[in-house]
Amino acid sequence: MSRFPDTMEFTRLNRPIGIEWSASNLEVEGQIPPEINGAFFRAVPDPAFSPLFPDDSILSADGMVSRFSFENGTVDHAIRYLRTPRFEAERVARRALFGRYRNPFTDLPEVQGTDRAVANTTPVWHGGRLFMTKEDALAYEVNPHTLETVGPWTYEGKLRSPTMTAHPRVDPVTGEMFMFGYEAGGLCSDDVAYFIADRDGNLKSEEWFKAPYCSLMHDFGLTERWAVFAVFPTKTDLERLKQGGVHWSHDADGDAWIGIMPRYGKGSEMRWFKGPKGVFAFHYINAWDEGDTVHLDICLADSNPFPFIRAASGDFRPTFDLKMTSTRWTFDMSNPADTFVARDICPPGDLPRLRDADLSRPYSHFWMPSMNPQGGPPVPGGPVGAQFNCLLRIEPATGRIGMAQFGPGTAVSEPVHVPSGKPGHDGWLILVVDREIDPGHHASELVIIDATDIGAPPVARVRVPVALHPQIHGCWVSGAQLAQSRHKG
Numbered sequence: 001m002s003r004f005p006d007t008m009e010f011t012r013l014n015r016p017i018g019i020e021w022s023a024s025n026l027e028v029e030g031q032i033p034p035e036i037n038g039a040f041f042r043a044v045p046d047p048a049f050s051p052l053f054p055d056d057s058i059l060s061a062d063g064m065v066s067r068f069s070f071e072n073g074t075v076d077h078a079i080r081y082l083r084t085p086r087f088e089a090e091r092v093a094r095r096a097l098f099g100r101y102r103n104p105f106t107d108l109p110e111v112q113g114t115d116r117a118v119a120n121t122t123p124v125w126h127g128g129r130l131f132m133t134k135e136d137a138l139a140y141e142v143n144p145h146t147l148e149t150v151g152p153w154t155y156e157g158k159l160r161s162p163t164m165t166a167h168p169r170v171d172p173v174t175g176e177m178f179m180f181g182y183e184a185g186g187l188c189s190d191d192v193a194y195f196i197a198d199r200d201g202n203l204k205s206e207e208w209f210k211a212p213y214c215s216l217m218h219d220f221g222l223t224e225r226w227a228v229f230a231v232f233p234t235k236t237d238l239e240r241l242k243q244g245g246v247h248w249s250h251d252a253d254g255d256a257w258i259g260i261m262p263r264y265g266k267g268s269e270m271r272w273f274k275g276p277k278g279v280f281a282f283h284y285i286n287a288w289d290e291g292d293t294v295h296l297d298i299c300l301a302d303s304n305p306f307p308f309i310r311a312a313s314g315d316f317r318p319t320f321d322l323k324m325t326s327t328r329w330t331f332d333m334s335n336p337a338d339t340f341v342a343r344d345i346c347p348p349g350d351l352p353r354l355r356d357a358d359l360s361r362p363y364s365h366f367w368m369p370s371m372n373p374q375g376g377p378p379v380p381g382g383p384v385g386a387q388f389n390c391l392l393r394i395e396p397a398t399g400r401i402g403m404a405q406f407g408p409g410t411a412v413s414e415p416v417h418v419p420s421g422k423p424g425h426d427g428w429l430i431l432v433v434d435r436e437i438d439p440g441h442h443a444s445e446l447v448i449i450d451a452t453d454i455g456a457p458p459v460a461r462v463r464v465p466v467a468l469h470p471q472i473h474g475c476w477v478s479g480a481q482l483a484q485s486r487h488k489g
């Protein structure tokens with residue numbers, strides 16, 4: 001195999017690892033609380049082959065599904081590649097056959113028309129099934145016990161959308177899963193599909209609407225009454241793609257638009273509100289409604305946080321030089337104006353984690369990786385090229401903030417939250433912490449901390465014998481949920 005490029009996408013923490021392995025009874029320092037019983041699934045983009053284009057993005061990398069299994073204070077780990085048609089074709093050829101990130105015109109002739117899915121962004125559990133998602137394709141179903149790939153998920157052929165978001169929302173009361181897919185009408189189309197599955201995983205509705213323009217729509221907001229879709233000016237161009245160019249560039253002068261429709265409504269009921277120019281948000285903290293008011297809390301930046309997308313439009317700032325804010329946008333649905341109110345609510349960060357029970361409802365606190373200026377420089381790696389160095393517990397209403405750090409040269413990943421089931425106790429957070437030993441060499445450990453007192457020393461650390469490639473997102477699936485799996489072990 002040819003050598004991987006010496007770019008940020010393939011070096012430091014992002015150096016490809018690509019080892020499928022499993023191990024039982026990992027070494028645990030401390031005590032894992034017995035109520036932590038289930039599995040922490042992680043979506044890991046780890047390229048099996050050096051890319052056709054040396055400036056390619058880590059977002060094109062083959063998806064691996066990683067699982068830490070917890071039972072009676074013990075931990076096992078397993079990690080496997082998704083057997084997508086793309087991975088299988090390249091494995092047979094022993095080299096990359098697919099071209100640039102989300103540009104099928106750059107694929108080699110022998111794989112033209114083959115599913116380009118890499119399923120590398122978010123593991124999702126719903127209706128007794130585990131899915132691996134990435135927004136430019138359908139979700140892929142995975143057997144949660146064996147990590148074998150089942151195949152693309154179409155809701156028994158009922159789903160018309162060819163794409164599904166990596167950020168579906170599962171309502172904690174109804175159990176329904178709310179999803180969308182953009183570029184639903186084909187490459188660069190402004191069609192968006194919005195679809196809902198009932199608690200058993202049956203597709204119950206699919207509504208299509210037109211966005212103001214085709215943009216990178218990574219996340220969305222859901223309240224008890226409304227669905228909120230933001231269109232930020234990271235734009236595409238079919239002619240550029242046909243000429244072999246990049247999928248996205250960011251338009252610093254472009255308007256953002258926020259569309260709000262009834263959560264069980266029609267696309268024709270969408271109302272569009274005009275937002276600021278040039279901004280972008282990958283992740284939404286939460287959304288909820290009070291009477292005619294809709295609140296949307298988001299991790300907002302003054303440009304697209306991905307360096308390769310900014311570079312396509314001539315913005316070469318390092319990611320942590322962007323102006324980032326945690327912002328609340330408040331909309332008055334009784335007012336016909338297309339304006340709304342914005343205010344900052346807490347320190348910036350990204351990859352926010354909310355208690356599942358707080359989704360779409362008023363909430364008191366959440367957790368989020370962030371940068372502590374006193375915590376040392378960010379370790380290069382991860383999807384945006386620099387990792388956060390601390391984890392915050394934030395109460396927006398009181399301003400109270402707790403912080404966890406794990407020493408110099410460490411990188412913090414998105415945590416999962418595990419409820420304790422005990423009255424008055426907020427449960428536990430589990431996350432991977434990477435420690436760079438020297439450039440090109442790092443070690444990974446799994447850390448379990450008290451979700452309330454996150455600054456206290458971890459209650460347990462789990463030594464991981466093989467360094468882990470940075471994940472994008474993860475999810476927690478309880479032992480009770482796994483027992484309801486559609487697949488046998």
Ligand SMILES: [Fe+2]
Nearest residue numbers: 166218283473
């Ligand atoms: Fe995401």
